[in-house]
Amino acid sequence: MTADDRALYRSMLLIRRLEEALARRYPEQEMRCPMHLCIGQEACAVGVCSALRPGDRVFGAHRAHGHYLALGGHPGRLVAELYGRASGCSGGRGGSMHLTDPAAGFVASTPIVGGTVPLAVGVALAESMRGGHGVAVCFFGDGCFEEGVVHESMNFAALRRLPVLFACENNGWAVNTPLRERQPERRLADVARAHGLAAREADGNDVFGVREAARELVDRARAGGGPAFLELRTTRLTEHCGPGSDEPLGLRPTSEFEAMRRNCPLARARAELLGRRAADPEFFEAVEEEVAAAVEEAFAFAEASPVPPPEPPGTGLRAA
Numbered sequence: 001m002t003a004d005d006r007a008l009y010r011s012m013l014l015i016r017r018l019e020e021a022l023a024r025r026y027p028e029q030e031m032r033c034p035m036h037l038c039i040g041q042e043a044c045a046v047g048v049c050s051a052l053r054p055g056d057r058v059f060g061a062h063r064a065h066g067h068y069l070a071l072g073g074h075p076g077r078l079v080a081e082l083y084g085r086a087s088g089c090s091g092g093r094g095g096s097m098h099l100t101d102p103a104a105g106f107v108a109s110t111p112i113v114g115g116t117v118p119l120a121v122g123v124a125l126a127e128s129m130r131g132g133h134g135v136a137v138c139f140f141g142d143g144c145f146e147e148g149v150v151h152e153s154m155n156f157a158a159l160r161r162l163p164v165l166f167a168c169e170n171n172g173w174a175v176n177t178p179l180r181e182r183q184p185e186r187r188l189a190d191v192a193r194a195h196g197l198a199a200r201e202a203d204g205n206d207v208f209g210v211r212e213a214a215r216e217l218v219d220r221a222r223a224g225g226g227p228a229f230l231e232l233r234t235t236r237l238t239e240h241c242g243p244g245s246d247e248p249l250g251l252r253p254t255s256e257f258e259a260m261r262r263n264c265p266l267a268r269a270r271a272e273l274l275g276r277r278a279a280d281p282e283f284f285e286a287v288e289e290e291v292a293a294a295v296e297e298a299f300a301f302a303e304a305s306p307v308p309p310p311e312p313p314g315t316g317l318r319a320a
């Protein structure tokens with residue numbers, strides 16, 4: 001097992017355990033913002049971000065905790081943001097769906113589905129005009145793929161051969177509507193190819209496969225090969241929005257939940273590491289302990305932080 005492999009597993013575990021703690025503590029009413037968890041989708045964030053380097057810039061959407069953490073964002077500043085505290089990554093004024101931390105390379109997430117996709121293309125355009133070597137990455141869902149702006153963005157990125165990766169996490173659902181009721185039978189990657197992008201499909205619950213596919217596309221974009229699309233088929237284990245499960249609602253078949261649980265990205269990474277990558281079983285105990293301490297520290301950091309000062313009159317929302 002290499003140091004990179006260890007880092008991948010640790011990063012996925014941090015996302016899982018931190019989000020489980022968010023879900024447990026959400027009913028305390030200290031987090032007063034809607035929250036979309038990415039439990040079940042950790043390998044997408046971690047695999048893609050592991051293909052990036054400093055100077056690359058990432059955008060997310062409403063389900064972005066994992067992207068922020070996978071990029072090396074500060075767990076305490078993430079929790080503090082959800083707690084509305086001044087030390088939050090967005091100063092405590094954004095909440096779960098408005099994360100920003102430019103120093104970490106995380107430019108923005110927004111709840112407007114598709115809102116950050118053209119922003120990533122704009123960053124890639126600026127990078128290309130400057131002659132830089134940075135790559136922009138935009139994470140979005142299969143529901144977002146139906147937004148017109150996504151296709152305008154792909155068209156423009158292809159026209160200008162921009163260094164941008166469109167990373168589509170296809171969990172098969174947009175809120176409670178399955179993909180088959182929203183789109184005709186076709187491959188998302190073929191639509192991207194029709195726009196002139198390089199495109200790949202990968203199993204979004206296999207972190208090693210995601211890393212390999214993302215590396216190829218990111219390296220290609222960095223070398224001037226133009227934009228790319230990566231479809232990652234994955235699983236949302238929690239309800240669309242909130243700390244619980246939508247399993248009791250009966251909207252998604254029980255068989256789907258059983259299949260999703262069998263396909264857990266963490267369990268799969270662990271099996272791969274113990275098997276072909278000859279990991280030491282003690283690694284898993286040690287990393288659980290270390291991550292548990294990091295999660296506790298993140299909550300303690302948030303709780304110790306003050307709330308932000310009131311906005312001066314005439315600024316921000318009060319001016320509206």
Ligand SMILES: Cc1ncc(C[n+]2csc(CCOP(=O)(O)OP(=O)(O)O)c2C)c(N)n1
Nearest residue numbers: 063111112113141142143144171173174175
């Ligand atoms: C422009 C816009 N339309 C509709 C919504 C309401 N909405 C919030 S999340 C969501 C589904 C998004 O599905 P997907 O892009 O697949 O992401 P996922 O929730 O599966 O991660 C919708 C329709 C919105 N926030 N913005």
